[in-house]
Amino acid sequence: MTSVFWLLCLFLFQVSCASYLLDETQKEIKDAVYDQRYSEAILSLEESRDKEIYKEKDFILWNLEMGMLNHYNGAYKESNSYFSEAEMAIEQAFTKSVSRGVYAFLGNDNQLQYDGEPYEEFYLHAFKALNYIHLNKIDASLVEIRKMVYKIEQLNIQLRGLADTYASTDTLESSIDWDPQDTNVQNSPFARYLAANLFAALGDVDAARIEREQFNRAIHEHYRLIDFSLPSDTSLTQSQRNETPEWSLGPNNNVLLLSFTGMAPEKIQQDLRVYNEYWETELKVSLPILNPYRSEIRGVQIWVGDSLMGHSILLESMHEVAQEVYSSKMPIIYGRAVLRAISKYSGTRWVEKMPEEEDSFFAHMLEFAGFLYKEGSEKADLRSWSSLPGNVFAHAFQLDPGSYEIEFRYINKQGLPIYSEFRDVQITKRHSIHLLETHLAY
Numbered sequence: 001m002t003s004v005f006w007l008l009c010l011f012l013f014q015v016s017c018a019s020y021l022l023d024e025t026q027k028e029i030k031d032a033v034y035d036q037r038y039s040e041a042i043l044s045l046e047e048s049r050d051k052e053i054y055k056e057k058d059f060i061l062w063n064l065e066m067g068m069l070n071h072y073n074g075a076y077k078e079s080n081s082y083f084s085e086a087e088m089a090i091e092q093a094f095t096k097s098v099s100r101g102v103y104a105f106l107g108n109d110n111q112l113q114y115d116g117e118p119y120e121e122f123y124l125h126a127f128k129a130l131n132y133i134h135l136n137k138i139d140a141s142l143v144e145i146r147k148m149v150y151k152i153e154q155l156n157i158q159l160r161g162l163a164d165t166y167a168s169t170d171t172l173e174s175s176i177d178w179d180p181q182d183t184n185v186q187n188s189p190f191a192r193y194l195a196a197n198l199f200a201a202l203g204d205v206d207a208a209r210i211e212r213e214q215f216n217r218a219i220h221e222h223y224r225l226i227d228f229s230l231p232s233d234t235s236l237t238q239s240q241r242n243e244t245p246e247w248s249l250g251p252n253n254n255v256l257l258l259s260f261t262g263m264a265p266e267k268i269q270q271d272l273r274v275y276n277e278y279w280e281t282e283l284k285v286s287l288p289i290l291n292p293y294r295s296e297i298r299g300v301q302i303w304v305g306d307s308l309m310g311h312s313i314l315l316e317s318m319h320e321v322a323q324e325v326y327s328s329k330m331p332i333i334y335g336r337a338v339l340r341a342i343s344k345y346s347g348t349r350w351v352e353k354m355p356e357e358e359d360s361f362f363a364h365m366l367e368f369a370g371f372l373y374k375e376g377s378e379k380a381d382l383r384s385w386s387s388l389p390g391n392v393f394a395h396a397f398q399l400d401p402g403s404y405e406i407e408f409r410y411i412n413k414q415g416l417p418i419y420s421e422f423r424d425v426q427i428t429k430r431h432s433i434h435l436l437e438t439h440l441a442y
Contacts, residue, residue: 021053022054022058022110026386028041029041029065029069030386032044034441036072038069041069045069058114058383060086060093060113060116061383063085064086064116064120064387067080067082068387070082072439077131083127083131086116086124090115090116109336109380110383114381117325118155118158118159118325119185119318119325119326120388121151122148122151122152122321123385125147125148126144126148126188126190128144130435132144133433134435138201138433141194145195149191152185152187153186153187155183155185156180156183156328163179163180163335164178166336167179176334176335176339178335180328180329181327183324183327184221184225185225185325187214188218188222189222190392192211192212192214193394195207195211195214196208196214196215197253197256197433201253201254201432201433225320226317253433254432254434255396255398255436256396256435257312257395257408258315258392258393258438259394259408260391260392260393260438260439261300261392261440262294262389263293263295263441264293264389265326266290266291266384268289269286269288270286270288271285271286272286272287273285283341285337286379287334287380288333288382289380290322290326292323293319295391296418297410298411298413300408301417302408303409305405310395311395313393313394314393315393317390317391318390318391318392319391337380341378389439389441399425399427401428403426403427404424405425406422406423406425408421408422408423419442
């Protein structure tokens with residue numbers, strides 16, 4: 001019996017250490033992204049996989065991080081290779097979600113394959129689309145945009161189907177309400193804006209007009225969702241206040257500028273404990289809660305030489321989309337955590353009911369083992385795509401063929417410039433659109 005006890009302790013120690021090591025590595029990635037040390041973060045990720053900090057169950061997460069870091073680093077072909085691996089694994093993982101969910105009731109979600117959050121899947125396609133633009137594969141980029149829009153439209157149906165499956169397999173009569181709330185994220189101004197500009201660059205006026213109309217609806221809905229003041233002129237033509245980007249239905253704009261700011265929300269653990277009337281047995285539930293990251297950036301000015309070309313608009317608050325989508329999924333997350341806690345409670349409750357004559361060293365050891373099991377195995381799954389940015393700003397305009405240096409001047413909430421990035425661009429007729437990106441995690 002003693003050997004079994006120590007084996008249990010060793011097992012719980014190994015499981016706990018592995019998940020905490022991964023959490024720490026994720027934080028190191030965020031720090032590297034904040035400092036724009038992308039090459040260093042890539043090497044660290046590769047080493048972490050070799051050390052099995054990222055295990056097979058973390059395959060999707062590892063590929064999401066590698067895809068994003070390579071995108072930041074300008075390795076667009078390699079980035080899409082990692083994103084494609086993550087995309088295929090996410091699709092396969094969803095079909096197995098129910099069987100994995102049942103297993104999770106016996107341990108914790110950290111022992112399961114990470115299958116990605118729905119919002120992570122949306123933005124996977126967005127960055128694949130951007131990679132294809134950099135590679136001058138416009139048709140492939142439009143395919144990724146369509147995938148992103150379709151998966152957003154299907155989100156409520158997907159979550160309801162998953163909740164129904166969990167409810168039908170809940171054999172503990174827990175009375176858990178599995179039904180997710182319908183999310184208010186039904187469209188993406190980011191996706192629509194990209195599509196409108198790409199169709200315009202291709203000379204497809206009708207498709208560009210349709211996407212422009214979709215964008216106008218999407219940006220209104222998104223600004224209401226994030227409680228952001230909407231400029232009076234929401235069309236994609238330059239307003240007098242320079243608050244919306246210059247854009248027309250013809251193939252005139254050949255420069256598309258995107259500025260990514262902030263960082264996606266991170267998951268933190270929140271422990272809930274419920275004791276019985278004698279304060280002897282507790283029910284512990286560990287929940288992953290999204291902790292938002294509030295960027296200091298309010299806007300981005302675009303300068304070419306001494307000429308102010310305009311102000312980038314907030315195209316999409318990706319961290320707010322993450323919060324909204326995650327909130328819709330919370331009944332499923334809570335339900336799994338509560339059901340798992342009930343199972344552990346039921347498994348250890350019999351020890352406390354042992355007759356006094358059985359109150360021996362053996363009984364105390366079992367009771368302590370039960371306590372270790374509840375504490376050691378109940379840890380919230382804090383895995384998430386840590387290198388994902390929090391917001392995206394956009395601006396588009398036309399430049400004649402030639403060489404230019406473009407300044408991205410970041411403006412804080414007080415209207416003051418706090419940082420500038422410079423990008424060189426060679427405008428040629430060979431490319432219908434030139435995409436420039438900056439990233440500042442402030």
